[in-house]
Amino acid sequence: MRTGMFFCLLCFNFFAFALPQHSPVPGGIVVIEVPRETKKAHYLKHQTMILEKEGRTFAVIGIPLSASSGSHKIMLLDHDNTTSDLDFEVFNKEYKEQHLTIKNKRKVNPEKRDMDRISREWTEMNRAFTHFDTGLATQTNFILPVDGPISSPFGLKRFLNAQKRNPHSGLDIAAATGTEIKATAAGKVVAKGDYFFNGNTVLLDHGQGLISMYCHMSEINVSIGDKLELGGLIGEVGMTGRVTGPHLHWSVSLNNTRVNPNLFLKNKQESSTDI
Ligand SMILES: [Zn+2]
Structure with missing residues (x-):
């Protein structure tokens, strides 16, 4: 019941925003689905954006131009203050x-x-x-x-x-x-x-x-x-x-x-x- 109320509040705050384009490279943006109960997400010690679209919840993460390719992670915090890690991949991109x-x-x-x-x-x-x-x-x-x-x-x-x-x-x-x-x-x-x-x-x-x-x-x-x-x-x-x-x-x-x-x-x- 309590969790349901949280979901409603989240929907109110985050509903109907367009997601930016997913581009998992240095200087790009990673748009990654996270569990519905996610309250906050952090990447490299900075809090990241959370958006909701069509009943699904996404972390939207800016990737630094200096990032190396390979495995990266975000730390998730849910409504019970339980933390977990979520891995994602960053791919190489050569700029002119x-x-x-x-x-x-x-x-x-x-x-x-x-x-x-x-x-x-x-x-x-x-x-x-x-x-x-x-x-x-x-x-x-x-x-x-x-x-x-x-x-x-x-x-x-x-x-x-x-x-x-x-x-x-x-x-x-x-x-x-x-x-x-x-x-x-x-x-x-x-x-x-x-x-x-x-x-x-x-x-x-x-x-x-x-x-x-x-x-x-x-x-x-x-x-x-x-x-x-x-x-x-x-x-x-x-x-x-x-x-x-x-x-x-x-x-x-x-x-x-x-x-x-x-x-x-x-x-x-x-x-x-x-x-
Ligand atoms: Zn300029």
Whole structure:
């Protein structure tokens, strides 16, 4: 009887959300069915999203670009606080290389005086990425925030001025400065700033650790705490921060892991340039 009540509550909270595409590779998303009585799931110490679809329960797990192929596991917690492990497989994926020339050398090799600012901004963004909000209705039906060609796909191995850097953790959409940027899904503004690398940036929380980030904007039209509808105006495309031209850098994060944003879109975007 008690368990039945829990199921009803879960249905109310998690019902009718679209599942992202299952893509068990580094930078991908694993969508794995878990027992109905699952209350929480953790992967690499981060709580993961749980969604319900057609009477079945799924853990939705972001896989880091740095993940190695092979067996991985999530830890499940049920309503009686019993824990169990569930194994899944991650398969290899090779991403292409991208070599870019950045004119502002300070944006590639920051000076000592930049480090405090970079560290402060990283902490601010990390706080948003690690937040797990169960009070928000989880939003997984995404739209493209800007119409335009994909100038840099997700996951590229990056070399800036011939120096190896972290892989590309978002997707770049080329568009003219001033083009409107729309909320990829309904969400709440949880961070906003003019960051050293990312320029004018907004982070939106879509519930259960699902966060979207919009960078390099010329204008920001929202404030922290604002609640946006799907397609709500966030700001305008620009070229602030570390860029080679005007574009939107759009990142999507699950369990503090940047994943391929395409996996949340119905019509997948492919790179328009062969980099
Ligand atoms: Zn980018």
